[in-house]
Amino acid sequence: MKTSRTILIFASSLSLGHAALLARWTPVSTALPAGENYDSSVDLPPADEVAPNLTVTPLDRVGAIEVAGNPGAVWSGTATPETTEISVGDYTTFTLTPDAGFMMSLDNITYDYQSYGFAGTGGYTFFIRSSIDGFAADLDTSSSFEGAARVDFNVSSLTDLTGPTEIRIYASTPTAGNRWFDLQGSNTDPSLGLIVNGDVAPIPEPSTALLSALAGLALTVRRRR
Numbered sequence: 598m599k600t601s602r603t604i605l606i607f608a609s610s611l612s613l614g615h616a617a618l619l620a621r622w623t624p625v626s627t628a629l630p631a632g633e634n635y636d637s638s639v640d641l642p643p644a645d646e647v648a649p650n651l652t653v654t655p656l657d658r659v660g661a662i663e664v665a666g667n668p669g670a671v672w673s674g675t676a677t678p679e680t681t682e683i684s685v686g687d688y689t690t691f692t693l694t695p696d697a698g699f700m701m702s703l704d705n706i707t708y709d710y711q712s713y714g715f716a717g718t719g720g721y722t723f724f725i726r727s728s729i730d731g732f733a734a735d736l737d738t739s740s741s742f743e744g745a746a747r748v749d750f751n752v753s754s755l756t757d758l759t760g761p762t763e764i765r766i767y768a769s770t771p772t773a774g775n776r777w778f779d780l781q782g783s784n785t786d787p788s789l790g791l792i793v794n795g796d797v798a799p800i801p802e803p804s805t806a807l808l809s810a811l812a813g814l815a816l817t818v819r820r821r822r
Contacts, residue, residue: 616704621646624788646668660687670782676768688765702756703795709781719772728763
């Protein structure tokens with residue numbers, strides 16, 4: 598008697614990447630001359646920490662959210678007022694570029710904000726987009742009524758990127774007037790600020806890519822009796 602048994606074995610990858618810190622911007626009050634405050638129209642904070650084989654730009658604010666500085670370890674900015682919709686011309690931006698021969702995959706991006714209590718009067722809505730689709734669609738959205746909190750964006754759809762990728766973060770509020778969206782920093786706590794997590798890895802050689810593809814094929818085992 599013949600019996601045939603098919604065993605399907607799928608391998609998702611030859612190796613699994615683990616998210617790690619790719620870049621961190623943490624404003625500190627000692628970064629500027631004594632008596633001066635951050636002004637987001639002129640002060641562009643460089644990254645305080647960058648993973649190997651990766652280049653990142655300083656932070657920048659574009660549009661009406663640029664404001665003069667507040668005291669302390671914060672990089673000032675405001676949310677777009679009187680709306681809960683995205684204002685595509687007002688955003689915080691930075692660009693990540695892997696070195697030649699490397700690719701990057703993003704996991705999440707966190708933004709620690711300080712609103713000095715204003716968020717409780719109407720709340721904030723947050724959006725994040727990328728240059729991969731020309732900033733056409735939200736990668737993730739979030740909302741908060743907290744005066745100071747961490748916004749955690751899921752950007753895990755951005756994988757195997759080999760060229761420059763610009764990220765834009767937007768904030769809006771239904772209330773009028775200046776509603777602060779300062780980037781919170783610290784002179785002593787490097788876990789605060791704007792942080793990008795993910796991984797950077799060498800682009801696989803053709804032979805490695807072939808082995809990875811073969812590992813994902815179904816293996817058929819036939820046993821005959």
